[in-house]
Structures are given as C-alpha cells and as structure tokens.
Amino acid sequence: MSAKECNENKSQASDETSTDTTSELAEMRVAQNQVKVTYRASTRGFFEVIEIEGDSISFTNDYNLKEINTFAIPAEEKEEFNRLLSELDISELSELEPPSKTHQYDAAPAAFLKVTKGDEIFMTPSFDHGKPPKAINDIIEKILSIKSMFEKH
Template sequence: MKILTAFLIFLFLGKGCDNATAQDMGNTVIEYTASSRGFYQKITVKNETLTVSRNRNVDDKAIISKINPSNWKSVVLLFQELKLEDLKELKAPSEKRFYDGAAIASLKISIKDKNYETSSFDHGFPPKEIKQLVDKINSLVKKD
C-alpha cells in the first residue's frame, strides 16, 4: 500500500512540474541577437511565436510567424535543460568576433521580471551548454 501511495504521489508531482514548466514558458521571452557592422538579426521566441528583426532601427518591420507544435516542443525541452543562473558564466568557445571574423551574438532569457543573459560569443559558435537551443532557434528562421 505504501508503494502504491508513493507511486501516486510521484505521478501527481511529476505532472505538476510539467504544467508548471509549460506555464513558465508562457511568461518567458527568449532573445537571440547577432550583429556586426553589416549584419543584424534579433530572434525573439515567446508563446509559440517567432519574431525576426533584421534592422536595428525602431521602425523595423519585424517578421512574425507561428512556431509549429513539434518545433515548439523541442524549444521547450531544450529550454528546460538550461541552468539559467549559469548563463552569465558561460565561456565562448571561439574569439572570431574580436577581429570581425564572426558577428557578436548573445542570448537573453526573460522570465517575468528576471533577466538571464550570456556574455558575448561568436554567431554560429555558441557555448556548448546553449548550443542546441541556439541552433534550434536559428533553424526556425527562414533564410532569404
């Protein structure tokens, strides 16, 4: 009987965590920005919506699109693997951005009033801890 009770408690707590994470994603904004002298791209992911800006100007005509359910599920799963408090400590694997060999990129995650942001890294070469998420976000953008 104790085993059955423990199993049911585990089952309900596990479901509660999934719902809490899904609810947290409703309050989460993921921003990936990459820029150099001749290139700018800001990708914003929020509530199953992708917004892409390619102009630094305020009057930029951002492209807004819906993220399909399978891609959204992938983004959520990759997001769940992140240790948000450690984002600021991540080290870039390369330094091409220092000599214009790559655009300067960063990842910022906002949850309600709390912000988590990486230090700069090379566009296309993110730290390994966020590589899968950054690659997934970039893969959602339609190439011109």
C-alpha cells in the same frame, strides 16, 4: 464498506490526482509563456534579432526594429524547443566561456543569448555568431532552425 462506496472513494481520489496533474501542467504552460528567449547577432554589416515568446517567433534584420516578422511555431517544434530550454541551466548563462573570440575584432558577428523569465534576465557573454558555447549550441541551432522555416527564400 460496500463495493459501491469503495469505487466512489477511488473515483474521488482519482479526480483529485487528475486535478493536481492538470493544474501542474497549466502552471508549467503559464511559466513557459512568461519566458522570452532572445538571440541577437550583429557586426557592422550584419544584424539579426530572433525572439521566441509563447507560441510565436519574431525576427528581423532591420537595425531600426521596424520590420519584424512574427509567426506561430508548429507544436512539435515548440515542444522540442521547450525541452531544450528546460535542460538549460539559465542561471549559469553569464558564466559560459565562448570557444572563440573573433567577434572582438569584427571578424565574426558578436552574438548573445538572453532568457527573460518574469522580471529576471539571464544573459551569456558575447560569442561568435555560428560558434556558441557548447552548453547552448543545441538551443541556438533550434532557434535558427525554427527561424529558417519562415524565411523567404
């Protein structure tokens, strides 16, 4: 085999590997874009819904869901959010125990986290807004942090 043939074979093998990696990354992006994460907290005097889907965040305090603000999430924030989401075992969300239950008698807004992936929905039991179960604390903080970037002060 000549050196030229060897280089052509290496180049072809490299192109195949590159194509495989590119398609895997594309599939991961498509999978992440099909995921919708919803955080909702409410009580008699308080209502908040925050949704992250694709590269955007939407939020409202309007009970009627008519005034919804939507913004593009900066790439570095989206990357960090996706990292936190990938570390979360969403199949176990329904089994999480809230650290406190003051939301059961209106002493705190009741909150939950819902992850919709395709046709599947994974949801936590309700917990106190501001005191999520430890397993989801970081992702809740990230959601609230991204929202605060776009709130009018």
